[in-house]
Amino acid sequence: MLLEALPENGLNCPGGYAPSIDKRFACAFANRCPQASGKCFETPEMVRVEQHNVRCHLYGA
Structure with a gap:
């Protein structure tokens, strides 16, 4: 999803490109x-x- 959201691929990342500063989440991209x-x-x-x-629960064991 992140690679597909690169500007050169013509798509936009929901919530913008900067990592979230929402410290409730361990993952900077969780809210998006x-x-x-x-x-x-x-x-x-x-x-x-x-x-x-990667650090993502979707790919963990």
Whole structure:
């Protein structure tokens, strides 16, 4: 979702491009993610997805 939202791809990121400063969430993108849940209040583990490292509960074990 984030890569698709790059300006050169012609799409816009809901809520803007700057990370959120809402400290209630452990994830800076939780308030803009359509798949956010209560787990986003907790810091996820870093996991490897293909050739990328991500911190997201959607990709955790």
